[in-house]
Amino acid sequence: QSLISIRTFAEHQWSEHPEGRTVIVERSPLSFLFLNNNLHFVHHKTPTVAWYKLPKLFRDRREEWLRMNNGYAYPNYFALIKAYAFKAKEPIVHPVLRRQAEPGRAFKPRIRARSISGLGSAPVPAEPPKE
Template identity: 45%
Template structure:
């Protein structure tokens, strides 16, 4: 007796749209780095950031979908560290922890929470409190959020090693090799200065990721009340592989990216009832609301 997966069309069973997307993505990255000198700076900044964040989205897709691929092939397909900053295995583990719905938004147990424990508020020192509040505004998150994220990661990993836990060091060693290969191509083959790659690829790529996650979650009594829907245009939808329709993803994490928008359209009213209308019409609306105003009080309402 054949299973539903076996009866699915070949292109869907092996998620060939994702394969095609990955090939286009890597080709675009190679073209942008190869012809970087001929591309105006602003255009390179926009396109380089887009492609780098697109690759982060593909890594996210590989964690949840592509279930019919061998794990090693799935990892190899998305492993190249185009964004430079985080080993894929550590991102995989951290993001999987985030999907424990019961603890979603918990300041310590949710790896992607922007809340603070009530007992830890205010943070030690006025400047830390000010930094936490600034990081709740969109302009700060887009401009300085990547640096805050890198500082937190470096601090966490350093404390891990100092405590005697060396389990992440092999991942960082392999990651360093990958970064070296990327920078060899960028700098030695394409002749792009390191500062240019950081400015036009790595930083704007992280910044676009900060845009998607800016108001992705908030506290709610039920887990699905904590997950947002942000409708947007096709350009942004493809950039984030429709993870902006975040409630759909949390309800069905293994649903391929190219089926998320249809699932949202077919179940719109029911989903808005599920998350109590935690909904935005697009990123321009988010910018108007929270460019200079905190998106929420960082003190967690429960914990």
């Protein structure tokens, strides 16, 4: 369970650019156990490729993969643990919820709220509430 938690912790991050949300962990003694899912970005971009072909696919186009995912990569899981063992990887409140939706964009962040008709939702305020 704890080994899977490390991989799950690393897999995604918030990024304004969807390509930069999915990790590449280049080397891992756990690769076989994780079915090479440490190359998670490569898996997302080529979901029909068999798990055992991902390492070669990554090696053959390494620079291109790293450029495509905006450098969200770690040389190994130890580097990830070292970087975030004692500090938050990302803010607890999702960054997109800290701002108003942009005019003309379809995404309008909402929160659960009570209204006169019961439980519903309301637009997220631009600033998080003060504690």
